Each structure stands twice: as structure tokens, then as C-alpha cells.
Amino acid sequence: MLLLSLTGCATDDWSAPRAAPTVVGTPAAGFMPATAPSPEATVVPADGSWQGVSPSAGYRVVLLTSGSDATTEVLNAAVEDWASEEQVSLRTVVAEDSGAIRAIVDAMDMKPDLIVSTGEALVDALAMVTPNHLDVSFLVLGAELAEPTYNVTAVDWTGAGFRGEGLGSATHFDESSFTPERSDAAIRAGAAAVLTGMTGVVLWIE
Template sequence: MLLRALAATTAAAVLLLSLTGCATDDWTTPRAEPTIVGTPGAGFHPETAPSPEATVVPADGSWRGVSPSPGYRVVLLTSGTDATTDVLNAAVQQWASSEGVSLRTVVADESGAIPAIVDAMDMKPDLIVSTGESLIDALATVTPNHLDVSFLVLGAELAEPTDNVTAVDWTGAGFRGEGLGSATHFDEDSFTPKRGDAAIRAGAAAVLTGMTGVVLWID
């Protein structure tokens, strides 16, 4: 009986903490515009401004030292339960935790990709981070009509991205949708925790510094 009582008390405490956390993380509360903390290292930006849809190859690790201001609001929009998507999701979650990012998640399935994207946009985040190949075609349909919403695609890319869509790819990734398949030979083993961490950090640094509408190649 004592163990049951303790368990019930612990569960109630966890629930209270969870509810309290939600209350202090209310996205409807007005706040100052997010800012960038730090600056990218040498070689992150090309010498001349990249053209729309260009592929940019930043110097390895040049995105380190760049963070969003605390409370930066991000929606992780994800689809699929494959190992590659799981690696990217874990990287986004770890990045959010280490950088003080306010993170929410929207999970889509193949039949509900567009409604899921709309749900993510309705939260009015600072950035929507997309993981999962099945979202690409739906993103290609939705994103040109919502240029005021910032999207970051990890491990895949849109064939013709608008300025509000940035992607991060590497050898072994590069799925483009619209019947185009992968830009390179797909390699599940290329989706490592280290590369996932580099992808979200490089992509966030690009968005925060205004280098959008391009593909970052992080090999």
C-alpha cells in the first residue's frame, strides 16, 4: 500500500510539473523577436551571395558557436518511423534542449502530410524543421504559398525551393521528391548522430543569418 501511495504521489508530481512547464511555455504570449547569438566561423558564407536554389558548401564546423536567442520557437514536423528519421529527430531534440529552444512536434503520416504542415504553421513558430521523405512533395505544394513561414528540411530537399525553404544534405542523403528520387546514392549509414547534429546546427545557422532558399552540403 505504501509503495502504491508513493507511486501515485510521484505520478501526480510529474503531471503537475508537466502542466507547469506547458503553462510557462505558452506560445500565445507576446515576446520580443528572436535574435542570433554568436556568428558563424570563416567559410560558412560563400564569398559572393548565393543565387536562389544554389548549393552552398560551408567549411566544416563553421556553424559552431551560432545559437538562437533563448525561447526560439521551433516545430519539428516529422513523418515516418525509419531509422534515418529517428536519428534526425533525436538530433533536433538534443539541439533544442542544449540551446534553450522551445520545441513542439507535429507527426504526419502519408495521407495527412498537408494537414500536418498546416497544423505546424498554425502554431506560428519561428521555424519549422522537417524530417522524413514523405513530407517533401507536400512541402513543395504548400511552401510557395506561405513565404512568411521559415522551413528547414534535413536530409532531403525540394526540387525548386522558394526563399523560405532551406535544406541540409550530404552524400548519402538528398531525396528530392516529385519523382526525382535522391540526388545521390542513398546510404542509411550516412545518417549518424554526428551528422544529424551538424545538419540541424548548420541549417539553423543559415536561417538565423538569412542565408535561405539554398541547399547546404555538409560533407
């Protein structure tokens, strides 16, 4: 069964007309590499260089999540805190183990500006769905797709990096690396990358 929940203002109507979302602010030096990264490249931004970049108020985000493990929960809390601070309109789609693809479709049907994914169980399903929906922006936190298309951006660090498709983790998995501070950095860095057009890459943060 698929569970839907709404975070934030219950009167926020996503069907209402609105101006196109914009980026507010610019990243600091060291966020973007000197030359444009190639598709699927790993980019290592300077620590904190993503600070000061925000979406315009009302930016529509779906938090697509699966699992109740501690790592997923700390990522979800960071996304919710970021959304509250940045006046992001956030809705949540929770997928059970058997409903990953259905959950992704439901998230896309909401027509958000961005879908943020947390939970390793969604990675393989995202790898199947995202290449067929290049007009939808995805941000994967604490994991990555083995062969992402340009609409999929990921944020990883030492201790994370699950890739799915039988590849396991790009690094040694360490649950303790999923701290509130690193999770906050992950959503902020990832959102800054999407907002500034540096997509289809893996951001590697410390």
C-alpha cells in the same frame, strides 16, 4: 489521424507576448560564400563553421516529421538534443502518410519561428505548400525540394538528398550516412543558415 506532442517545458505558452527572436554569435570563416549565393544554389560551408551560432532563448520551433524509419528517428533525436541545449521551445507534429498537408498546416498554425522537417514523405507536400506561405521559414534535413522558394532551406550530404516529385535522391541513398554526428551538424548548420539569412539554398555538409 494527426498526432501532436509537446517537447520541453509544458508551461511554455506560445500565445504570450515576447521580444522578437535574435541570432546569438556569428559563423566562422568559410560558412558563407564570398558572394551571396543565388536562389536554389548549393553551398558547401567549411566543416564546423556553423558552431557558435545560436538562437536567442525561447526560439520557437516545430519539428514536422513523418515516418518511423531509422534515418528519421536519428534526425529527430538530433533536433531534440539541439533544442534542449540551445533552450529552444520545441513542439512536434507527426504526420501519417495520408496527412502530410494537414500536418504542415497545423505546424504553420502554431506560428513558430521555424519549421524543421524530417522524413521523405513530407517533401512533395512541402513543395506544394511552401511557395504559398513565403512568410514561414522551413528547414528540411536529409532531403531537399526540387525548386525551393527563399523560405525553404535544406541540409544534405552524400548518402542523403531525396528530392521528391519523382526525382528520387540527388545522391546514392545510404542509411548509414545518417549518423548522430552528421544529424547534429545538419540541424546546427541549417539553423545557422536560417538565423543569418542565408535561406533558399541547399547546404552540403560532409
